[in-house]
Amino acid sequence: MAGDKETLIGMGFDPARVEWALKSTGNRGLQPAMDHILENEGKPVPSLDSVTQTSGTSGSSGPGSMDVDEDEEDLEALRSQIDGAGAGPGPAGQEAKSLKCSQCGKTFRNTALANFHAGKSGHDQFEESTEEMKPLTEEEKKERLAELKEKMAEKRARKAVEEAAEQKANEAIKRKAGKDLNKIKEELQTKEVIKEAEQKRRDKIEDAKARAAVKAQIEADKRERAEKAAREKALREGKALPESSSAAPARPAPSTSAPSGVSGRDFKDTRLQVRMSTGGQPYTTTLPSDAPLREVAEFIAAQNLSVNVDTVTLAQHFPRKTFAPSDFSKSLRDLGLTPSAVLIATP
Template sequence: MATDLEQLLEYGFEKEKAELALKHGGGLQGALDWLDKNADKSIEEIKAAAATQADIDEEPPAPKEGETAQSLVCDDCKKRFRSVEQAEFHASKSGHENFSESTEEIKPLTEEEKAAKLELMKKRLVEKRAAESEADKAARKANELIRRKATKESQDIKEDLQKKERLKEAQAVKREKEAEAEAKKRVLAKLEADKAERKRKADIEKAARQGTAPPPPAPEPAAATSSAPTTSKPASAYTETRLALQTSTGRIQKSFSVDTTLFEVAHALEEGGVVVNSFTQSFPRKVYDKTDFGMTLKEAGMIPSAALIVK
């Protein structure tokens, strides 16, 4: 004949929980009552609740062998006990003090009742596991939705940053092209002015050889724009030069002494929060890195003005 533990294991109860049930119930009937009361609790919860109401409601120890069976009733909670020891155990755990004797005998479960109770508890156990499985599925689904939302938000942020970076790069390229076009325009204007000056000098020399009157001086050019270089005096006569500096934060125009080094220009920009690694002159194109920072603006030919891209 199977033991009480084997019967409980046969119906699908965990071994540790079945052993605890037999320990607290004192036999198969008490174990069934204990398992019924603790069906919704895990082993960890049962162990952690040794001093809680769950323990207070546990079935007291079974009567000792040979003890006369009698019925006692707790007037506070209406719970029945077979022995005085059981009632005392209940009182120590619950704090209940009012008990009375009862002529009603607590009859043990029949084999059919035990089997029916086991079947009922097995059904509850299956239902509980099914409910836990559904709860796990719902939790996994909720977690997956949260993960997808977080992933989409992260992708949106990444795409927005990439879009802003592309726009920033496009603006930088546009500014560089504008600076190159401006520098080219100034160089062409200077070349035209130099060409006109050479022609004027050649005409004067020709008139001197032929003994004729020199040609009238060339008319003053129209009002020059801010981008056109002045040719009213030679470069050696300038003491200052005007720089148009295109930085990542905007355009800066500033005048420096012609003896100012590129290092000093970089230092002046860095005091304003601009990091400088190199200067790029668009037309004619030339890059001045940190190895060239010892050159003065005069030595670099940046007189009377120049446009530089700061990187």
């Protein structure tokens, strides 16, 4: 633009460098052109035919990108440096020496500076003024230009410090987020370890109960066989029959047996050990207390191919009981098998 070119030349810049800057920045305003001139101050001016428009200079994105305080500093520096043309005839026939912003009261030497101020501040009300602004000497222009360069360097330095601080803050936020995520993972892992340890403890207790129940059952079987042999011997010898242990006061059932009272009905799960009448390794499983007895038969059939769910017979030695087919639809809780029991399966 002609106004920007005159303003820059009035600031003391070389006309050839002004034309180079305006063409390189696509005539986007005073600030981009000034940045281009300052950044390429030590470089030779190329032929304008070989100059192509760039997307902008590295220190600025145009007048509108600066803060308000920085804009005011630029305007003050430009106003004190530029010695341009007057504003034209003033009010009542007097010659206008300057333009004044009616909104902020600042005075500008020419229209280019007034437009520059309007673009940055958004002010759009100006009036002509007869106030004459003293022109600057060449030496004053150079001093003001040096001051402007120094201010621009300070702005860029501040901007670099702000960007570094912002980047550091962002990195701190990322590190904190990473630490929080790792802490959550560690807490979940700790809870999982505690849960597994608790499950192992419960399994160990249940295994101990099952082993105790099996041992009690074996002892009961031994006593029963011994009593039977003693009775048969007494009959053969014509002696009085020995007193049966069944006539003695009932022994308390082991704590591992499955009572039918209220305490047994409170258990959510039932742990079972199933022994095959044909011998072999017993099978152990845990089923919900509300599961039907048929699920026990299905479990055995899945473990032993010789077992048929519809024909298998389930019995309990202590207390002695053989479950009828109609019992298969009843729950383990209703059959008094909770919290644990030992069953004998006959294929």
